[in-house]
Amino acid sequence: MNRRPTLLVAAAVTAAAVVSLSSCGGSDDDAGSKDGDKIAGADSGTEKGASPSPKAPGDGVKRPEIRLPKDVHNVFEGGKTGDPKKDAVLADNERWVNSLIEAVTVKAKDHPALKFYAAGDGLLSSAEYVQGFQEKKKSFVGTIRYYDRQVTMLKDGVAAVTYCKDGTKTYPKDLKTGAVDRSIKGSASDYAFVNTRVTKNAEGIWQTDSVTSTTASKKCTP
Template identity: 45%
Template sequence: MKRRSLPVAAALAAAAVLLLTACGSSDDASKANDEIAGADAGSEQESATPATRPSDTAQHPKVTLPKDVANVFEGWKTGDATKDAVLADTSRRVDALTYAITQAEPDEPALGFYYKGDALLGAADWVQEFVKAKKSMTGETRYFKPTVDVYADGKATLTYCSFEGKAFVKDRKTGEAEKTPVTDDSYLLYSTRMEKNEKGVWQTAVLNSERGNDTCAP
């Protein structure tokens, strides 16, 4: 999995927000203090943990985010059972990574439940960057415009957007958030490849992101 470039020194110097809710990017080096995922809460939003999700046989790990952190998923249902299962496990994966960051736990078991292979290694490295920088996160991230393609049995691709304008890096000791203005780079386009394992879980095998993509711009 390729990982986004997030210059820690620059973020600390400029009090920049830190992109947090994904571990993949078209960039190479991953540093954890640039800009974290935040979200503009629209008039119609879906909860990060919808009341009903596609059923499956796996016992999913329970993840509870801190009260000052939220992931919001808009348009995250299609009416197709398989596609909705892909989206459900993706939202759970996003929550799992967010949780691991807030808990400063690169070895959080939920990561291995929703990631696999290089994507799992990248997610753990991503969390470790936060730990090294003594940072966490606060605020809200909005995810929208999901497009799922189930191209083979147990295999799918998923693209979606995020808006990161209302979530920020937080100093773990002081609790102070590092805020910066919203720019085009607050919008990201994600491209993922998903694989369904023997437990019925759609795991993320590949995850890349691109900042400022026109697809996600307002």
């Protein structure tokens, strides 16, 4: 079993999985891709004592707070492009990633941020990813780095966000015992190339509505 979370591949899951998205736990493999754990940077969130989600833009939208455990971090590189529209896309993409990791690593009855920043197939894929952890009673700790982030505006209200993900600094956590396995070394499979489509909704939120991921991508592996 892979010990690290891989970012998801869009797949079919039941609507019930989307609605539940409750307490965390599960396996790294089940989600179909690896997605990481550290959330630091402009959109980091943390549980008690950790840093909260980044300051919301002054757009008048009430955004759900995202908080991650102290031992879980996402590091986002290259958050500013100089183009306000592209910067807004990247910011909401970060929030989606953070909300996804929060749903995996923070035990809660519900995770409103994930349903706020994802929609359509993107929400279904996110739910499948979280459900994979829940079924195996697993989580993870550590840091994930997101780099080579690019935004392409496709048409009015639609864009593509691509990036590389390095999950070599994450470690599996057993939710039953709380034990963390730090013995596993990183490998090429811990790197992934992620391609997402985002669509601007009526509130002005760039929601992730499609996600694909290629693990051991030569584009992202050092």
